[in-house]
Each structure stands twice: as C-alpha cells, then as structure tokens.
Amino acid sequence: MASYVISDIHGEADRFDKMLETVGFSENDTLYILGDVVDRGPAGVELLERIRRTPNMVMLLGNHEYMCLQCFDPAATEKDHRRWARNGNAPTLAGLAALPDGQREDLLCFLKALPTFLEVRVGERDFYLVHGFPGENVHDRVWGRPTLDTPNPIPGRQLIIGHTPVLSLLVEEALEDAYILGMASRGERLTILHAPGYIDIDCGCGHQLPVKALACLRLDDGAEFYV
Ligand SMILES: [Mn+2]
16 A cells, blocks of 8 residues: 655656556555656557546646646637647647547546645655645646755645656756766666755656656655656
C-alpha cells in the first residue's frame, strides 16, 4: 500500500510502463500524476484513457492539458491554438481525432474535472502536490515556476511540483548544452531536485534530451526511481 508521485510523462508510454514495472505498482498502491501526460511524445491520449479508467491513478491538471481544454473550448482564440501548437500538440490532436466522438467528449470532461492541486497525508507526513507552483488561480497553479531558492508558500506541507525541468533550475540556459554534454560523458542522468522550498520531479521526460529520465518518488519513504 504505497503512494507514488510522477509528473510530465509527455506521451512516453514506454517509460511509464517500465516505471510501473520497476516499482511493482499494484491495485493496492496509489499513483499521483502531476499533469502533462500529453504532447511531445506519441502516446499521450492513450495514456490519458488508461489513467481515466484506473481508479488508483489520481491525475492533476498540467498546463498541457489546460492548453488542450482551452483549444477545445468554443471561445478558443487563434493565439490559444498557436501556443498549444508551439508546445508539441500534434500527437495529442491526432490521438483525440482517432477517438470516437463520445469517447473524446468523455475524455475532455475527465480533463475538465481534474484537480489543480492535492493535499495528501502519507504516514505522518503532509504533502501538497501541484503541477506548476501553488498560486491564486488555476492558470498560476499550472503555469507557475519557482526559482531554486523560492520558499515553500504552504507551511507544514512538503511541496512537490513538476513542470519546471530540473535542468533549468540547475544551470543557466546558455550553459545547458555544455552541462548536458558533461553529464552524458559521465553516464549521468537528471535526478529529482530537492530545493529548500520544494521537490521538483520533472527530469525532462518527453524532451529531446540525452540525459532525461522519468522520475518517480515514493511518498512513504522518499525512495526515488528512474527509467
Ligand atoms: Mn508543464
């Protein structure tokens, strides 16, 4: 009966399956998924369908699902469509188009109903889970990003986030390529970042990045898993 957290799968169903296998995920466990299941990688819609039908997988809204909902809203603007397209929506659009109409509607309803943060207690510890960062409204919670030293705004709860690739917190953008090369040459991969105010578990899954990983944190004991 363990609780696991992952985030930012971005259509990489192979890594997702390998992670479930790695942790030995069973129907007695709970998996919290901090959003951004879709876009970039090929199998986001297929993953959403599986998550939707699995009662012990609990998903939060990410900014990519938020962009998807905006674009399926009749009030969507050209700007909304352009932004989602810039963010790798092609496999998601194709996946949604391949669904029967009713099933697509059900999936969009599922996304609309997703929470944007969750407070959970595991053992003696309280956690606050959110895709981007705690904020006043949905937009801020799915798009927000901390800096490395941003304090925890939720007193008494361990804050766990996705969305901001750990690489971007570790190194300035101009130095990223050299940093990645160095890591790759040492056979290293990105790992979960334990900042003073939060834990960031987005290790770059879905990006074109030789040192990326899908990370998973077990809340019961802090064990970390990577595939
Ligand atoms: Mn995101």
